[in-house]
Every structure is written in C-alpha cells, then in structure tokens.
Amino acid sequence: MENEFFKNRLNITRRHFLSKSAVGLGSMALGSLLMPNLFTGEEENLAQLPLGLPHFAPKAKRIIYLFQNGAPSQLETFDYKPLLNKMAGEDLPESIRGTQRLTGMTANQTKFPLIGSYFGFKQYGQSGAWVSDMLPNMAKIVDELCIIKTMNTEAINHDPALTFIQTGAQVGNRPSMGAWMSYGLGSENKNLPAFCVLLSRGRGNGQGVYSKLWTNGFLDSTHQGVVFSSGEDPILYLKDSDGIDKDSRRRMLDKLAELNHLGFETSGDPEVQAKVQQYEMAYRMQTAVPELTDLSKEPDHIVKMYGPECLVPGTYAANVLLARKLSESGVRFVQLYHQGWDQHGNLPNEMPLQAEDVDRSSAALIMDLKQRGLLDETLVIWGGEFGRTNYCQGTFTKDNYGRDHHPRAYTIWMAGGGVKPGIVYGETDEFGYNVIKDPVHINDFHATVMHLMGLNHEQLTYKHLGRRYRLTDVAGKLVPGIIA
Template identity: 70%
Template sequence: MEKEIFDHGLNLNRRHFLSKLSLGLGSAALGSLLIPDLFTGNSLGKNDDLRKGLPHFAPKAKRVIYLFQNGAPSQLESFDFKPKLRDLWGQELPESIRQGQRLTGMTASQNSFPMVGSFCDFQQYGQARAWVSSLFPHTAKIVDDICIIKSMHTEAINHDPALTFFQTGAQQGNRPSMGSWLSYGLGSENNNLPAFTVLLSKGKGNGQGVYAKLWSNGFLPSAHQGVQFSNGEDPVLYLSDQEGMSKADRRKMLDNLAALNHHAYEKIGDPEIQAKVAQYELAYRMQTAVPEATDLSKEPDSVFEMYGEDSRKPGTFAANCLLARKLSESGVRFVQLYHQGWDQHGNLPNEMTVQAKDVDQASAALVKDLKQRGLLDETLVIWGGEFGRTNYSQGQLTQDNYGRDHHPRCFSIWMAGGGIKPGIVYGATDDLGYNITENPVHVHDFQATVLHQLGLDHERLTYRHLGRKFRLTDVSGRVIKDLLV
C-alpha cells in the first residue's frame, strides 16, 4: 500500500500535487517552496503546528551572524577581570575552589596548579561599567551596544566535542547544526541564496581544525546543509558553468535531469531525490545572485577603513565580517564565521595579543555597520568560543610567559542586536575566575534564547528521526529572559 503524506492545512496530498504539475525543474522547485514538507517524509502531525517559513511567534530577529572564535579565547584576558589573581600570582589553586574538577590530559599530570593573573590592563566602559581588557580597544567602544555574558558553561572539555556541542546541541557528530535548524524552521529570506552560509579564516595563533560536520544538515533534508564560501575567484565551488556551456544549454540540461529524477522518485520514493532537484535549481539561481552578494568592490573606502586594512584581503576575518554583513543584508538567514587560532596553551601573552588584533576592530565594525544601516535591531550578532581558560598556568610559569588550559566551568561571550538587551553584563564568577556565582547560562540555554529571538520555540522545533523527536536543545534548555529587550 502506497504511503501518502498529507498536509491537512492545504487539503492536498503529494501524488495529487505532482500529477497536476509539469515535469520541469521550475515546477518541482516551486512545489518545494510552497510546501517544504512535501518531499521530506516528515509530515506534520497534530502536535507540529509549525509551517516552515512561519515562526511560532513574532520574532525580534530575522537573521544571525555568528562570529565563532575557534579554540576558546581566554575570558581572563578579555571580559572577566580578576585583579585578585595578580595578587596571588604563582600560588597554588586551593582544592576547595577546584573541587576535583575534571582535567584534560595536558594538565592532569601536573603536580601543581599555580594561579596566574592577566598580563593585560583592564578598564571599565559604558553605562554598565563593563570591564574590557586592553586587547579589545574597539570592542570597548561598543559596550553600550552589546551584552556581555560572563557565566557561560558547558560539560565538554576538549575542542571537538565542545565546538560540536555549541553548533549542534550534541557532543557527537551527525546532528543538524544551528544554521540547519533555522533553515528548516524558517526557510530563506532570499530564494536566490542559501539560507545558511559558512566562512572560514585563520589567525596567527595555535589553531584548531573545523570540519564540515559543523555545518551539516545531519538527519534533516540535505537542502538545509550549510554552504561554505571560499575566498577564491569562485565563492562557491563548481557553481559556474563549464566553458562552452550557454545558459540555455544549462537550463535544458537541468530540466532533463529533473525529469529523470522525478521518474526515479516515482519508482523509489526517496525524498532526497527531490531535495537534490531543489538544490540544482538553487545553484542555477545562485549563479547570478552569489557574485552580486559577494562583490565588495562597490564598498566605499570609509567602510574598509572601519573594518580595518585586512578587510581588503579575501579570506581574512575582517573581509569575512564585511562579507557577512553583505550576505545578511541580502537575506541569508544564518551566516557562520569560524576564526581559528585561539588555543593558547603556552605563550599566551604574545599569541593572544596578535590574535585579538586580528578580530577586535572588524567585530566592532560589524556591529557599528549594521547599526548605521538600521539592520542591527533585526540581526543577532554573536561572538565567542567553545569554552574558557583556566586561572592557573599550564606548564612552566614565568613572569612574562604562561599558558592556560581548557576550562568549561565558566567563560564569556557577547551578543548584540536582535532584541538582546544592549549595554549590560550578565552573570558573574568568583574572585579567582574559576566557578560561576551568579546567573549561569548553559549551552542549551544559549541555543534556546537564540531560537526564541527568531520566533521559534526550541521545544516545538523538532524533527522525527529514528523513532523519536529531536531538537537543537536535546531535552533541556531555557530562554534567558533577563537578556531580552
């Protein structure tokens, strides 16, 4: 017996719908746009009242730009000032503070844990009198536009699971990323561009790898996977037509391919066949839209000066921040930047100084640029890494050199725009910067809050897979309403 997928809201089943359409690629793509669940095999039940492209409630943000600092910046050299650590320089971390915390293999064999204060100077800025280190002078100037969260925490203690946890809600792979969930839940604002794009850059510090699983669609339909943009002549690889192929030839080829795929779908019933058809059609439209959306040549000199001299160099963090603004402005729902180089287990004073200079000006410029264009209120900007850094030195401690190991118990990130309260500092840690003392924010709380700002209830944005309903926040998470306007 043939399995029917039926949408009661439209009173239309899949077979009837397809029988009334031509076999052309445009018609198949139109079907996927009008009824996103038509080809997914994930029918809408009575408890799933989300219609793709329609939020659960009025959103505060339309899109997200996530500036992920891969490798974990030290909160003690950025936004969590602990002067007492300077007074206790070289003294042993009390066991009453450490409380038997799990350690990485890099420090588990240490016989001592000498505390180390920051080499940076700190000053207070803005109405909230937020402490910001001397490594981030440009961020210091926008503190009244951002919300600094000093009480983030996670269970993951190593890079890969911690990074994967932030992006997918699970420490293991094969789960949809946050961008994929937003693409699935809300669709794209611009049908000529992907809903989810990824940009990569490398700093000069010790880098950790990033992998395609971080922007994977997981078990969601493949149409929701992130599209990685490169810094070469072709921002999206294999998007251009081959030499000698005209647009008419390309159109005819895709129409014929769509007819063959439709025939295969009728025989096999695999929904991924239809997802591929939609992807081919999107790629065809992107041939015109992507070059326009990634063209920075028309930006005035004043904009490049605001983002910094590196913004003229493709593939740098600064250039990617400017490109992220362009893509977001063009309607890309989720723009993910990964900047590698924050893993300072040693030589922290030298490496982090260079690394912070890589990102500080451009990160602040992005917020200012969105604000002056009237886009910050509807664009949520996020800056932060996968965990924090220890208050004790890893390895040998000298007066001018030290390193910090991984610390999941407390760390800092900041958020701006998209209905997040500006000019506040949320959460607090103890005098030694080791444990949270006020308003803890778990990774799932962070994810629930991000979804909420885009009008999505994290408990209702689900997908049935392997006999159960999955969601980005797994079985926990709460919206941190104190952060919201």
Template identity: 65%
Template sequence: MKGSNSKEENPLKVNRRHFFSQLSVGIGSIALGSLLIPDLFKGGAIETTDLSKLGIPHFAPKAKRIIYLFQAGAPSQFETFDHKPTLRKRMGEDLPESIRNGQRLTGMTSGQDKFPLMPPAIGFQQHGKSGQWISDYFPHIAKIADDICIVKSLHTEAINHDPAITFFQTGSQISGRPSMGSWLSYGLGSENKNLPSFVVLTSRGKGNSQGLYSKLWSSGFLDSKHQGVLLRSGKDPVLYLNDPDGITRSEKRHLLDQVSSLNKMHQVETGDDEIESRIAQYEMAYRMQMSVPDVMDISKEPEDIIKLYGEDCQVPGTYAANALQARRLAENGVRFIQLYHQGWDQHGNLPNEMAGQAIDVDKASAALVLDLKQRGMLEDTLVIWGGEFGRTNYCQGKFDPTNYGRDHHPRAFSIWMAGGGVKPGISYGETDEFGYNIIKDPVHINDFHATLMYAMGLDHEQLTYKYQGRRFRLTDVAGNVINDLLT
C-alpha cells in the same frame, strides 16, 4: 421551540455589519498569507501543512538572521571580558582545592602538583555608560560596550576541543546531528531564493589552530539542502559552481531541465525525498552562478566602509574580509552566517598570541556591529562572538609570568551578543572571585540554543525532526529560554 433567529436553524444568516466585519478579517488574512508564503497565490496546491516547510515562525521573531563570529580554539575569558582583580593580587598562589573541588582536568595539566594563579596578561577598563569591563586587547569592541550584552556564565560539559565545538554547533558532543544553521534553515527557510539560507566563512589567525570540519555545518539527518555552504576566498567562492568553457547559460538550463525530469521520475518510483533535495540543490547552484559573484564583490563598497573594517577587508580570506562579506550576505537575505576564526588555542605564549589574535578580530567585529546599526539592520540581526569553552585561571605547566598558557575550562566562560532583540549594554551572569565557578545566572549550551531560537521566532521544543524512531531537536531534551537576555 427555538425562535426563527436561532443560529442552529439559520447558520448562514448574517446582517450587513457582520458581513463587512468578517470580510475585513478575511482580506487581512489573505494579505498576511501572501507575505508569509510568497507562492501562495501562484497556482497549484500547497503540498504541506508543516509550518517549518513553509518557513513560518512559531511566533513573532525578534531577529531575522544571525551572524555568528565563532572564535575557534576558545579565547580566554580572563584576557577578554571577565575582569578578576583577585588573580593579580594572588598571582603565583596555588588555586585552593575548595575552588577546584576535584574538577576533571585535561591530560595536559592532570599531572601538575600545583595550579599557580595567573593574572590577565593585560589591563581592563570600564567602558560606555554601561560600565562594561573589557580588556585593553579590544579597544574597538570597547567602543560598542553599550551595544553588546556580555554573558559571563556560559558553561558546557565538554573539556576537549572537538566535542566542545561540535556541541556548540550541533547541540551534541557526538558527530552526526544537524548544525544550528541547518535547524534554522529547516525551520525558517531562506529569504532569498538565489542564495543559500546557511553560509560558512573561515579564516585563520597567527595562533595555535584547531581543525575545522564540515560536520560543524552539516545538515545531519535533515535534508541535505539545509547544509551550510562553505564560501572560499578567491575567484571561485564555491567549487564547481562555474560552467566549463564552451557551455552557455541556455545550454546549462536545458541540461538541468533534463536532469530534473529524470530525477522526478526516479523520485516517483522510489519515494526518496532526498531526490527532491538534490533537484533543489542543482537549481540553487544555477541561481548562485549569478548571485554569489555579485555578493562577494566588495569593489563597490565606499571608502568609509573600507576604513571602518580596516584595510584587511580588501584581502580575501581574512577575518575582516569575512566580516564585511557577512554584512553583505545578511543584507541579501541569508538566514544564518557562520564565521570561524582559528588560532585561539593558547596553551603557551599566551600574551603574544592573544595580542595578535585580538588585532585580527577586534576592529572588524566592532565594525560589523556599527555597520549593521547605521543601516538599520542591527535591531533584527543577532551578532554573536565567542568560542567553545573558557580557559583556566591558573597557568599550564610551571609558573612563568613572561611565558605561560591556560588550559581548557568548561565550567565558566564569556561571550557577547548584540542586536536581534538582545538587551544592549548589560552584563549577565557572574563567576566567583577566581573566575572559576559560576555563582549567579548560569547559562548552559542548551539554554543558549533555546534562547537563540526564541529570538528567531522558534519554539525549540516544537521544532523537531523524527529520525530513527524518535523526535530530535537542537536542544535535545533540555534547554530553557533566558528571557532576561531579551528585550
């Protein structure tokens, strides 16, 4: 027979030391719960055990937010961050077939008999203690060389703009999937109840532009409340957000309460979860009436910040203005801020167009990193700069060193990242001497997505959504976290 001290016979019997040790753990858990779930102790039951609906990451995040500076149209890696002296030495020579190896071509170069190698339109220099190779088109980004991680081995399957940019933003070349920002909104929610968790800003450069479509920031099959909110330049950043003349704030509140009551009745009758999203969107729009104008107003920014970003930051709709707005949105708790800058599709006149595009983005991109850094925000804000694929090392059409372009190249291209747990001052991945094929540390788009989600505290294999009988995720059925990129 077991003695009287048996735990089975005395399950509640504890001594004084055990009681206080367990009490301290309990208080700590309560405190943590109140931080992770602000509404935990406001009364009423929490209606879900789905961590994604509570905004709780799977593990400790390295980054709290992402600012994605997307260069739509695909800037050439040979005029940005992948230095290839061989192209200058062998200028005009035909690309060896052993290098091209029968790769699929676009319709724009498939009829070419020759593929003459074309050197960079400008020189390259090494910068910072890290010795990063950066083209002379980007003197301001060169100054932050020790803050950025340049990835030179990204690759994709898409060879045309629309499927390529769709793949980058949604994890699929086929339209209809949720965008990156929507997945993060679904997984983590918002840090500010008065602003959306996912915001989009657009600008246009002087070069050849590809179209931008709302499918790139769509929530797909996720609830529509996770869709990106496009903020426009000018007096009305969000269409139809302001009340009509003659409608007071209290009248608008009364109207929303009545509409919400009717919607809730309809939701009970139909069981349609999308009605809850509609209610949430109405409420968000109401709160945004007060918060958005304040966030978008840069008139109180000090002169040194205006000087840092450049005078263009005072012109609504420019890349510089959007970069400054991105910092303000991040500062106010927006989880994912997506900037699209059009004009990088240089099939011809590359030297002139690249120079103009670089002037548009160079200073403001570097300023954003420096601004976040001086505010202590860079360590938990992940900044990304890059396009949807790369460019060919040979010229499109006849060889003409004074006026040429480069075609699409999905096999290898470059981007850079800064902050948010990414190792600074490193170059990751390597291409061959022609810059055509990856020879070290390839990074697929799925790997890229998995790594970003990991930095945000999410396991890309666990964050799923059941739709049409199967579970979907941003990385679909692939993707590996590139731990060598992270601190």
C-alpha cells in the same frame, strides 16, 4: 426559481460572500507576503517552503555568528579578576577547584599556580563593563553589547565542545544551529542559501573545523551550510564550463529534473527532491553570488571602518564584511569560524595577534549594521566553545604562560536582534573559576537564540529513528534576563 431557492437556502449573495471571505482573503494576502512562493503553483517553489512561520513574533530575522575557534581566554578579554594578579604564582585552592575534571594536559600537574592577566583592563560605557586593552574597538561599542560571563558546558576538549555548541550534542550527525534555522524558517532570498559558512585562519595556535559543524545531520541536505572559499571562485563549480551558455544550462537542468522526478516516483527518496532543489539554487546563485562577493566596490568609509584587510579574501575582516552583505541580502544564518585561539602556551605573544585580527572588524560590524538600520533585526554572536583556566599550564612564568581548557565558566557577547544592550549578565567568583550568579548552559543559550528568532525550542522537532530530536535535546531553558 431554482436559483432563488439556493440563494435563500444558502444565504449566498455577493455582499454576504465578500463579508464572510474577508478574513480568508486577508490571510491569503498575508501569507503571500510572508512566503512569496506560496501561490506560484511551481512544484520546486512549494518544495522550498519553510516548515512554517515562526511560532511567535521574532525579535531577530537573521543571525551572524562570529565563532572564535579554539576558545579565547575570558580572563584576558572580558572577565577582569584582579585577585589573580595579586596571587600570581600561588596554588589554586582545592576548595575552588573541587572535583573539576582535568584534561590530559594538566591531569599530571601537582600544582596549579594562579596567573593573572598580562594585559590591562579598563571600564567603558554607561554599563561600566571591564574590557581588556587588547580590544580597544570592542570597548568603544560596549554599550551595544550584552556580555554573558557565565556560559558553561560539560565538554572539556575541543572536538566535543565545538560539536556541542554548534549542534547541541557532543557526538556527530546532529543538525547544526544553522541547519535547524533553515529547516524551521527557510531563506528570505530564493537566490541564496538560508545557511552560509565562512572560514578564516588567525596567527595563533589553531584547532581544526570540520564539515560536521555545519552539517544538516538527519535533515534534508538542502539545510546543510554552504561553504564559501577564499579563492577566485567563492563557491566551487558554480560557474558554467566553457561552451555552456545560460540557455543550455537551463535546458539541461529541466531535463535532469524530469529524470529526477521519475526517480523519486520510483524510490520515494526525499534526497532526490533535495538534489533537484540544490541544482536550482546553484543556477540562481550564478547571478547573485559574484556580485555579493565582490568587495572591491565597497565605499572608502566602509573599508576604513572594517580595516584594509577587509579587501583581502579569506581574512577575518573580509569574511565579516561579506557576512554583513549576505545577511543584508536575506541569508538567514551566516556562520564564521576564525581559528587560532588555542593558547596553551605563549599566550602573551599570540593572543594580541588574534585580538588584532578580530577586534576592529567585529566592532565595525555592529556599527555598520546599526547605521543601516539592521542591528535591531540581526542577532550577532561572538565567542568560543569554552573558556580558559585561571591557573598556568605547565611551568609558571609571568611573561610567557598558557592556560588549559575550562568549561565551568566563560564569556561570550551578543548584540542586536532582541538582546538587552549595554549589560553584563552573570557573575563568576573572584578567582574566575566558578559561576556564582546566573549560569547559562549551552542548551540555555540555544533555547534563547531560537526564541529570539521566534521559535519555541521544544516545538521545533524532527522525527528520526523512532524519536523526536531538537537542537536542545531534552534540556534548555530561556534566559529572560538578556532578552529586551
């Protein structure tokens, strides 16, 4: 009688329970698919859960950022300005230069002689985009590219400009783009970091790269970029020492975790928990990394596509191929840095060598991702920290010249991952000096990249020292014209 009373009172029958709980069970099932570790009950897995699901449906799942460190000249690559060739040697009109801030390298110049490109340009694809003769392979895939000619920044020297485009601020100790993506979305593969960094050096004049470019800043250290080396061990100290087997390592980590958890209970320092997670990640990476970094097993047609240098560890081609493998395996953000694009002089001789280093494999990455059905969900970015001046730095000579830094307008390209293919976005003046249509500031670039990953740049924040920080700080707006 009592049971009958409660059944009637609460209206709980088996049929009613199942009908009312269908949505909840479905949500749990969906959650377990989106976050596989959600219901494991393991504390270390719960600690590794991402901050949350994307704010809205993402167009891209992963990013491969091919960063050309040192600032390749847009006037020798994608922004064709025939007027500069016609006016070569003439002084840049003051009405065009205006009050533009100058670097210390050209501040004492009284003349600013215009210099055209030493290299030819042609139009390619249905888009009719102009591409330099130095980049024949990129020219072939131009209809896959979204070429943005109107990137601009306030930073005029390499260090602040590099820091700005990588972290959203010109000063240090801010989380990098990859760290923000790791914080907001986590990793798709529990055996690999969410954020990996690959370094290479070209044959031109180099600018340094520093760990602050892939730092976690004030976020937990689990979000810092993991740097791969070009040596025998891609991740240093990942291998067990002689005499240590996997079972011994497992027991050691378990005991170490117990001690760290005790320490956390005493201190409350979240970095103690982060350290436990890093030890566990390293343990899992011992199996995953050696297979991933072994490029010798790539089939001949892939080696032919990327070029023979892709089998030489530490080269740009090898890093691009490795980036594809990492991304394909679920790494959220793969950041490449290729040094050597700082042509203040000897540009006609140095720049073709740099272009040769990157042209074939950059184009191959796009074609490879496309043939694997991965391009639509992978956002590829190619470009540097600022552009190059339309005038010569120092003495004007037609066959041996250099260009200074130019933050007002420069070119990058993006492909896949929800951007419009086969378009040229924005326009610079006929001197290639100022933006005259559709400017894209660094903050706008960051906001748009985050949007493509399903993140609202104004909502992904972190409270630090009494204020809430975000990648775009207090600026940034979407660039809808490049979103598919």
